Amino acid sequence: LPSRASVARLSLYLRSLEEFARQGRVTISSGRLGEALGVTDAQVRKDLAIVGSLGQPGVGYSTGELISAIRHTLGIDREWRVALVGVGNLARALLRYRGFPQQGFRIVALVDSDPAKIGQRVEGLEIHSPAMLPAVVAATRAELGVVAVPAEAAQSVAEALVAAGIRGILNFAPVVLRLPPSVSLVAVDLAVQLEQLAFLVQASCRE
Amino acid sequence: LPSRASVARLSLYLRSLEEFARQGRVTISSGRLGEALGVTDAQVRKDLAIVGSLGQPGVGYSTGELISAIRHTLGIDREWRVALVGVGNLARALLRYRGFPQQGFRIVALVDSDPAKIGQRVEGLEIHSPAMLPAVVAATRAELGVVAVPAEAAQSVAEALVAAGIRGILNFAPVVLRLPPSVSLVAVDLAVQLEQLAFLVQASCRE
Ligand SMILES: NC(=O)c1ccc[n+]([C@@H]2O[C@H](COP(=O)([O-])OP(=O)(O)OC[C@H]3O[C@@H](n4cnc5c(N)ncnc54)[C@H](O)[C@@H]3O)[C@@H](O)[C@H]2O)c1
């Protein structure tokens, strides 16, 4: 099994490759792919061997073939149905973000505990009450869950998603969730991206 | 200069270390730190040498010392002032997110082109028109910019931020920005996090 770090790199290679494909590049070298991301040529080749892709010496890799091999390794050559709990500001931005359906992620179920929101429709989906979560997950066959509620509600919401049969959770709330090892968990903290930016800005000041 | 990948790892070590510190662990081994993130012991030690931290054989590293060394290397042992353009759903979620001030990022300026929004106040900040961007950036001494506008407006907004003196841009819009090499750029695509989750879920199905 590739490490989390190499899987994260695969997502970044995918974006670069999709941009190269948009520019009409049919083949790409591991050096060129690595340059765009600050990854060594040797590391790129090691990562691409994981997806089963072997470049032709002197020619490089086929951009199209690499894209489909990476998509297959990541498991995004199919559709994933997503249940979203906590329909606030963040959720509304995620619902309208075209980057999700482009990679095969479809939000199919909305749940919120605010009585004023239950029954409303957002982007064509009805907002259900938390009591309806098991029924909604079953009816929509949702497989992934997004936790977009305040910190104090996140643990109980995550447990309810797991009880409803969800096997993977994307957590935005600023708390560490404690979940059984059979459930996959990815936490998002956008401050990490700002830290990366701060590092680059202060590093470029020093030069 | 450390690579982007190792800088990204520093942010992740920081989160793990802050969680260990909350649990009262005064020292930590490189192996234990790597385990939490799926990074090899040797890679952790290499990364921590960049921040100038050397563990004591058999004892490990001081959690507190590592936290301040990483914060110093990342450049987040100080406050960064941030200008945010595009005060829509995503921006409102970012404005209320406590994870930013916790790491020293303070949003100090808001700009939006919607006449209905200009002059309103959100989280204590007034929304200014795009024409006011240079004056607002100068008055607030903002150093970083967040682009949270629709795709078609993003390039011109980014150029306006650079012209106003901003040296680093965090881009949420789903377009590749073309900026001078003197400007640091980090792009966010939350679909990447969903891909990581999809990979983990399908990998655990196979076991
Ligand atoms: N990780 C990041 O980088 C990041 C960035 C921004 C926001 N956030 C976090 O995302 C979360 C959502 O942020 P927001 O700005 O959209 O908040 P918000 O207040 O606009 O929305 C939260 C929603 O959750 C609902 N809710 C509360 N308790 C619930 C429960 N038990 N069950 C179901 N729904 C419930 C509320 O009714 C509300 O609609 C917060 O935890 C915030 O800290 C994280």
Ligand SMILES: NC(=O)c1ccc[n+]([C@@H]2O[C@H](COP(=O)([O-])OP(=O)(O)OC[C@H]3O[C@@H](n4cnc5c(N)ncnc54)[C@H](O)[C@@H]3O)[C@@H](O)[C@H]2O)c1
């Ligand atoms: N990268 C990701 O993971 C991710 C996730 C969610 C949303 N997004 C993107 O973030 C952006 C914002 O999303 P949202 O849901 O908050 O959208 P939104 O429509 O709610 O907000 C956009 C705001 O930008 C303002 N605006 C438009 N043109 C402008 C201009 N030229 N100058 C200043 N302000 C301008 C609008 O008036 C509006 O207030 C979109 O591009 C969206 O695709 C990215």
